[in-house]
Amino acid sequence: MNRITTSLAALCAALIFTGCAASPAPETDSAQSAPDSSQTTGTTVQQPEDAVSSAEEHPDQTKEVAPAPENGAQLPAPESGGQTSASSSTPTDSRPQTAEAFFQNTLFVGDSIMEGIRQYVMSQREETSCLGDAKFLTTTIGISLADLVGDRQAGIFYSYKGQETALEDIVTDLCPDRIFLLLGLNDLSVIEENPQVSQVVDRYRRLAENLTACLPETQIVIITNPPKIASAWLPDYAVNRSFSNQLIDDFSASLMEMCQSEGIACIDAHTLLQDTSGALPEDYCRDGYVHLNNAGSAVVVDALYQFAQEQLA
Amino acid sequence: MKKFGTLTFGLLAALVLAGCSGGAETSPDPQAVFSALEEQVALPELVDMTDEYLEMGLGIDPNSWDSAVCYLPVDGTQPDEIIMVRATDSDKADDIRSKLEDRLGYKEKSAQLYLTENMPVIEAGVVRQDGLTVSLIVSEQAEEICGVLDSMS
Numbered sequence: 001m002n003r004i005t006t007s008l009a010a011l012c013a014a015l016i017f018t019g020c021a022a023s024p025a026p027e028t029d030s031a032q033s034a035p036d037s038s039q040t041t042g043t044t045v046q047q048p049e050d051a052v053s054s055a056e057e058h059p060d061q062t063k064e065v066a067p068a069p070e071n072g073a074q075l076p077a078p079e080s081g082g083q084t085s086a087s088s089s090t091p092t093d094s095r096p097q098t099a100e101a102f103f104q105n106t107l108f109v110g111d112s113i114m115e116g117i118r119q120y121v122m123s124q125r126e127e128t129s130c131l132g133d134a135k136f137l138t139t140t141i142g143i144s145l146a147d148l149v150g151d152r153q154a155g156i157f158y159s160y161k162g163q164e165t166a167l168e169d170i171v172t173d174l175c176p177d178r179i180f181l182l183l184g185l186n187d188l189s190v191i192e193e194n195p196q197v198s199q200v201v202d203r204y205r206r207l208a209e210n211l212t213a214c215l216p217e218t219q220i221v222i223i224t225n226p227p228k229i230a231s232a233w234l235p236d237y238a239v240n241r242s243f244s245n246q247l248i249d250d251f252s253a254s255l256m257e258m259c260q261s262e263g264i265a266c267i268d269a270h271t272l273l274q275d276t277s278g279a280l281p282e283d284y285c286r287d288g289y290v291h292l293n294n295a296g297s298a299v300v301v302d303a304l305y306q307f308a309q310e311q312l313a
Numbered sequence: 314m315k316k317f318g319t320l321t322f323g324l325l326a327a328l329v330l331a332g333c334s335g336g337a338e339t340s341p342d343p344q345a346v347f348s349a350l351e352e353q354v355a356l357p358e359l360v361d362m363t364d365e366y367l368e369m370g371l372g373i374d375p376n377s378w379d380s381a382v383c384y385l386p387v388d389g390t391q392p393d394e395i396i397m398v399r400a401t402d403s404d405k406a407d408d409i410r411s412k413l414e415d416r417l418g419y420k421e422k423s424a425q426l427y428l429t430e431n432m433p434v435i436e437a438g439v440v441r442q443d444g445l446t447v448s449l450i451v452s453e454q455a456e457e458i459c460g461v462l463d464s465m466s
């Protein structure tokens with residue numbers, strides 16, 4: 001009997017030991033004994049390649065240097081550049097490595113259109129460099145110029161470091177050398193039934209003025225908005241049921257006039273994204289409305305590189 | 314003898330269970346979990362935003378975690394977010410949990426105003442904690458993702 005008891009006790013102890021040893025270590029230990037790759041991820045915030053194994057698969061050192069375009073290089077026309085596959089996100093020849101430095105310490109500020117561009121840029125960065133180390137401040141909350149200059153008190157802000165924060169406070173904290181802005185379509189479509197183009201352009205002017213007051217040395221660059229696709233369909237949240245390409249055209253033209261008169265740099269993405277009828281090609285659109293897919297975002301990014309080349313020349 | 318054996322096996326089972334479930338909770342490695350998700354769940358095309366977004370977007374201090382993943386959809390208008398962060402201690406885990414809950418709240422507020430079609434997926438989003446690993450899961454595959462997390466916790 002004693003032998004049986006002893007044997008069972010030994011078996012019991014062995015099973016308990018085995019069962020517990022197979023389970024992960026207590027949390028205090030797991031944190032300390034985390035794998036090296038995890039530690040690296042936690043401490044190299046500026047490194048774009050922290051995903052498991054991606055650094056080995058796509059080391060920055062292996063990226064190819066794209067040839068610089070000749071002056072006046074044409075961006076792909078919508079009719080011929082309506083790429084829809086994953087390969088559409090391949091960088092084009094209009095993105096010289098020499099322009100990467102131009103985008104260091106740059107901030108892109110925008111709405112859901114810019115959010116799509118951000119995601120395209122981030123996916124590019126998984127394989128190569130794209131727009132230097134530029135940061136993006138975007139949101140899909142439907143933010144408008146009216147929110148940003150205080151013409152509307154809807155409690156809509158950017159979320160920055162976990163807090164809903166005024167744009168002026170964010171840029172002051174980040175202190176970028178350049179700020180690219182892509183905003184305004186929500187003013188035209190979401191916040192009022194009959195928006196006035198002149199009023200929206202004036203909001204843009206005031207926003208640029210406010211940002212310059214915060215950071216006098218920072219270059220402000222405005223990117224004009226894409227057109228919408230030819231279909232008259234509008235989502236339910238579009239308060240302005242007359243939102244149309246004519247309105248976007250008028251807005252873009254007035255915006256460029258304002259930029260010229262105020263000495264604000266401007267990139268005319270609107271024209272680059274139009275098909276022959278003036279609409280956004282469906283091949284550039286992800287939602288049958290106005291939001292850019294990767295192919296459409298690539299056109300804007302190409303235009304950014306061309307702008308950089310012109311600035312560096 | 315038979316009664317003694319039954320009692321002993323009962324004791325054995327109880328001790329094994331106590332030893333494995335009554336001890337410290339496990340804190341799964343987010344990177345290992347995400348690798349498992351990629352194998353087991355049909356996820357949409359996602360982009361790694363860990364460096365871009367955890368600190369600047371969510372305010373999560375890089376010194377507060379030892380492993381993390383933050384994936385957002387390539388399609389910027391889709392609501393999906395898979396964020397998993399393993400904190401270095403319980404206080405930091407509480408802080409990260411609070412930030413992820415705020416993030417989910419911000420997404421809900423967003424979908425009330427814009428891209429309203431995203432609301433069902435966002436409303437089904439969860440913030441969960443497994444040991445020191447805190448996760449925000451917003452996805453049409455949220456249940457499957459939580460199932461994988463359950464299996465690794």
